[in-house]
Amino acid sequence: MKGLLFMKSLLSEINKSIGKNDDLYKWSQDFGNIQVVLVGLSSLIDFPKTIQLLEGQIQTVRHSSEVIVQQLHKIGKVKSEKKEIIEAIFEGELIIFIDELGLVISIDPVPKTLNRSIESPSSDNNIQGPLSAFNEDLSTNIGLLRKEFSSVELQVSSYTFGNSQKKGLSLLYCKDQVNNKLVENVTKQVESNLDKMLYTIQDVTKMLGLPKYSLISSFNTTESPQEVYSNLVKGRVVLFLDRLPYALILPSTLWDMFAIRNDENYSFVIMIALRLLRVIGAITALVLPGLYVALVAVNPEMLRIELALSVAKTREGVPYPAFVEVILMLVILELIIEASVRLPKSIGPTVTMVGGIVLGQAAVDARLVSNLLIIILAASTIASSTIVGFQNSFTIRIFKYNTLVLASIFGVLGVFTGLFLVCAYIASKTTLGIPYLSVKGEMKSG
Amino acid sequence: MDKSLYVVFMYIVSHAGLILFLYPENIIASTTQGHWVPIVIEVFVHFFILTVFLKGLNYFPKQNDLITIYTSAGKIIAFLFLVPIFLYFLTSNIITVRGYSEIITIVFLSNTPLWAIMVVLLAISSYLAIKGVEAIFRTGVLIFILLFPLIIFILVISFQNVDWHYVYPLWVEDFSFFSQSSYYKSYFAIGGVFLFLGFIRASIPYKNKYVLIAATAVIPIFLLSVYIPILVFGQATASTFLYPFVLAVDSINLTWFMFDRMTMFFLLSIIIFILLFISLVLWMIVRVLSKCIAPSIKPFYLVVAVSLLIFIICLFIPSWKDVEQLFLWNTILRFYVILGVPISVVILGIKSRLEGDIK
Known part of the structure; x- marks a missing residue:
């Protein structure tokens, strides 16, 4: 009798605190001669299948109530606190209230399939390698x-x-x-x-x-x-x-920017070439915009005279200094990159196209920027995407502004000191005592 | 973990930075013939002080750096050696910052005021010095990988305009370069660097063998830095230049190269090497200060204060003549340090070993 009362109060308390959720599912069921109440979230539990399974396991006809309870004990955990019962419900477990015995048991039900199946990676693309990727579970x-x-x-x-x-x-x-x-x-x-x-x-x-x-x-x-x-x-x-x-x-570590395991699925020479390409990409992305500003605005005498003249020609009629020109176009480029991440896949190509026209043709025709700059920026953006890992390409994208600003003040010296600063930053970074620039083997040995 | 490779790279990079700048001028000014003789003598001196210094350090346990060796030997000895070391570091930083800013304005930033260049040089090297010694050495590795191939390329390509007849006369008739002050000035190239080996023992363990390998690797740079300008221009012409090696690089003409002047890339690489050197010296200065005078002040503030001091002193140096003057004063200090420190370390080492035996 005491158990019954306890059950009633427990059920009503649970009802009070989470009963307003429409996906809370309560179901009275008879297993042989025991009456139980099943409680769980219908959004997480596949109820028909779960009940079927329970019935199959307990085989109601042949056993007495004691045996049934014993079996329930075997497949589930006994709960008594209100708080842990509610937690178990939200974690997707099925709660069985056995009124007569004053017993609460939680078991693992058949869950609804709410996870993606194993798919191919969406951001770590690879061409010749295993394709299964992690998912949310x-x-x-x-x-x-x-x-x-x-x-x-x-x-x-x-x-x-x-x-x-x-x-x-x-x-x-x-x-x-x-x-x-x-x-x-x-x-x-x-x-x-x-x-x-x-x-x-x-x-x-x-x-x-x-x-x-x-x-x-x-x-x-x-x-x-x-x-x-x-x-x-x-x-x-x-x-x-x-x-x-x-x-x-x-x-x-720094080398993660340039090397992935999948490179080893190609022949050794190709692997070296690919990694070298990524290193060149990183350096290009870092240096190129700064070098443009330095060569156009501060140290034009560094170029061969023919080249200097043709560079000057492309900038004919551009009304503002090289630094402003570069910053302007860089911001637009960053906007395009961000927009193409944000937009639904069906509209994405539109942005790319519009961006392409604006950047490639209109801006040059309107004499707002020089067409050499377009080439430089395109090269630098493409180069910064050769890095392994999207979070690393962000890093390169930010570092590029450091060289750019220094270059606009100190010319080619600024480009080099900017590079030095980046090297110093990279070299000074450590994670839990392990340097970002760790040499082979430094990770082990402990 | 053994980090000898860090030390090797740092040793080569900072020597290259120092040698390829003022060293050729000093050697060319000191003698008119057989330049290899003074160079080889200098290299021998280099190896001598290096081995003596390393041997002396070996008497002490790994966790003792130069400062603890001196301070544990008593106040007078600490004062006798640490003060000159400190002053020597300070003046060599002043000379490098001021000297390299000068050449930057001469070669490629003629419109930028000198102070702005000194600010950027000092700011960046202070940043690195604040990050600590391991960061400095790791940066050294990166810089070596990025820029040293460029230097080697330039060293090779600068043989383009060489006339081998300028090698003669091969022998020196008299050893008159010993009486030239510019020869002693040239010891700047070897005097500045090796002391760091005494400072980093605890934080960056290294093997002596590798240091000697690095010192050997530097020998060709000594020879090339002097012989390239001589072979290109001849002794008579080369001796009239302030920066003979820079001008020799300037004479390179590569038709396929999109840039007009190799010199820029050469000089910029050298300046980057020197930035490393400046930050290392800054770190050592601050190390001496914080261990001996002001242990309670954070290294951050000390670095800022020292680089501000260097900056202000640099501002008060009006012309290249005064830099040269400072260079000359620095020479006396330099010989005191490069001879005194290794020898004193050996003596202290033997003394402590004997005392240990008695105990």
Whole structure:
């Protein structure tokens, strides 16, 4: 009798706090001679299938009520607190109230399929290599990785973050390769911040105590299990955040900008050539706009006289200084890049076309900018996209302004000092004690 | 982890920066024939002080840097050596900042005021000095990879206008260069750099063997920097120039190259090397200050204060003549430091070893 009362009050309390949700599903069901109430969210649970499964498992006819309860115990967990019951409901579990015994059991139901299937990567494109990419589901991602890296060395630890809302985070590393100090550092940070809420990479950065204002991402993100595997073997730590279809690789290094594992699916010479191309791309993107300003506005005498004259000719009638000209066009270019990310795929090409016309033809015809500048900017934008990882190309895009500003004041000296400044910045960056410019092997040995 | 490679790159880069600038002029002014003789003597001196210095440092445990070696030897010795080291670093930074800004204005920024160039040189090297010694050395690696191929290319291509007859006479008749002050000035190229080996022992461990390899790798730069201008212009002409090597590079003419002047790229690379050197010296100055005088002040403020001081002193140097004068004063200090420091370190090392044995 006492159990019945307890049940009633519990049910009504739950009703009071979350009963207004229309997807809260309550269903009375008889298993043999026991009457139970099933509670769960119909948006997360496939009820018909779940009930079918339950009935099949319990085989009501033959057993007495005690056996049924025993079986329920086996497949589920007993809950008694109101708070944990509500949490379990929102995590997508099915709650079984057994009135007579005053017992609440939560079990894992058949979930609704709310995840993408495994698709090909959307931002880490590759041509000749494995195509499966991570998606939003944590366990799918870990599963994908287990397939890629089936070894006892792969260690997975999972944590749940947040108070009112739970978020899963998994920490993966390769036991015999990883720098123990790095794992210790990361684990310490993770365990002391379990009450923080994690939504975005910025939250993870803050949680790990990494610098907030850094221009270089402390993480290297990737969608490809192959890439994660190669990083694990190199002794790095990988984080998966639930609902984030990326692996966060810690720490990132400069060489990640230029090399991916998939390069090794080509022949050695091609691999070297590809990586060299990316290095050239990065340097071009950094230097070219600045060099244009320096050569046009400050040090025209550096060019051969024929070249200097033809450069001057292209700028004939352009009403403002080279620096303003470059900044103007660069801003428009950045706007186009941003717009093409934002726009739906069907309208995207329109922007590209309009941008192309505006940049390529109209602006030059109207004598607003020189056509040499268009070539320079196009080259530099294309070059900055050869970098591996979108977050790294942001870095290059920002650094480019540093060289540009210095070049407009000090000419070619400014370009070189700008490059020096970038080198100094890169060299001074460390992530959890490991330098961004780490040499081979520095990650290991701990 | 062994970081000898960092040290090798830094050693080569900062030597290249110093040698390719004032060194040729000094050597060419000191003798009219057989230039390799004074150079080789200088290289021998270089190896001598380097081995003595490294040997001396080896007597002490790895975590002892030059400052702790001197301060633990008593106040008088600390004063006798650390003050000259400090002054020497300060003056050499003043000379490099002022001297290199001068050549920048001469060669490619004739409209930009001198102070603006000094500001940018000092600001950037202070930034790096604030970031610490490891950042300086890692930057050195990047810079080496980016710009050293360019320097080698220029060194090779500058043989374009060479006339081999200018090599003669091969032997010196008298050793009169010993009496020339410009010969002693040329020791600036070797005097400035090697001391950093005593400062970085704790933070960047290195093997002595690699340092000697780096010093060997620098020898061709010594020879080429003097012989290229001589072979291009001849001794008589080359001795009239202020920057003979720069002019020799200026004489290169490559028809396929889109830029008119190789000199720019050459000079800019040298200036970038020198920026590294300036920041390293700044870091060492601040290290001495914060360990001996003001341990409570953050290195950040010390770097800013020291570079402000250098900037103000540079502003008070009106012309190239005064830089030369400062250079000459610096020579006395330089010989005190480059001979005194290695020898004193060896003596202190042996002394401490003996004391350890007695205990």
